[in-house]
Amino acid sequence: MTRSTWGRKIVMAIVAISLFVSQVGGAVALAATTTPFGPERFAQNHATYAITTKSAYYQRIWRSAIKAWNKTGAFTFRLASNKTAQIKLSTASASQAKRLGRDVGLTEFWARNDYFFKVDSELNPSLLHSYGYSRSDDLHVAEHELGHAMGLAHNPSKHSVMYYQNRSVGIQQVDINGVKKRYLTPAGQAS
Structure with missing residues (x-):
């Protein structure tokens, strides 16, 4: 291998590494400013809900979470009747908890x-109780x-x-940005 060939290969390797690092850095920067979203969404940036749990404690938890997002x-x-609500908010019974496995929460759509x-x-x-959640x-x-x-x-x-094992972090600006971007992006497109 000649000296100029060797030099070109080093330059090409440096360029390739730089491109890779810039792409990874861009992905990290995006993740840091906007929570990702899937292709599905509501038609508008609003929906109706009903809290169906009988537990007064968890009714308050759901209402506080709704208030924080609103x-x-x-x-x-927006609050609606159980019959007309687009979103139902509940708690798992002891037998349903087995179906959830190790999940402290689950959303199906x-x-x-x-x-x-x-x-x-x-x-x-x-699980919330057995894991000692406050x-x-x-x-x-x-x-x-x-x-x-x-x-x-x-x-x-x-x-x-929206960190998958979150228990100690509330709604952050990255999450708000994610919701805003989700509803500015056509349905069927994910981030």
């Missing part, structure tokens, strides 16, 4: 043409599940309410 202005949750028409979000009191932790889990109800995905950052 306060951001990114999305509006049904969509047509990438638009939600039904969302069920559920907290798992058995009221604040319970609230953050409820905020997390409402994030899924709006269309947010998990955020790899521990500084997001």
Whole structure:
């Protein structure tokens, strides 16, 4: 190998590494400013909800989580009857808790043409209690599940309410940005 060939290969390697680092850095920067979202969403940045749990404690948790998200202005949750609500907020019974496995919360949704028409979000009191979650932790889990109800995905950052194992972080600006971007982006497109 000649000296000039060797030099060109080093330059090409440096350029390739620089391009790779810039791409990874761009992905990290995006994750740091906006929580990711999936392709499904509601038609507008609002939806109706009903709290169906009989537990007064968890009714308060869900109401506090709703209030926290509504306060951001990114999305509006409106109270409706159990029959007409687009989102049902509940808690798992002891037998249902087994179905949730190790999940302290779960959100399931049904969509047509990438638009939600039904969302069920559920907290798992058995696990919340056995893991020693505080009221604040319970609230953050409820905020997390409402994030899924709006269309947010998990955020790899521990500084997001949408971090997959979150219990100690409330709604952050990255999460608000994610909801805003979700509702500016057409249904069917994910971040």
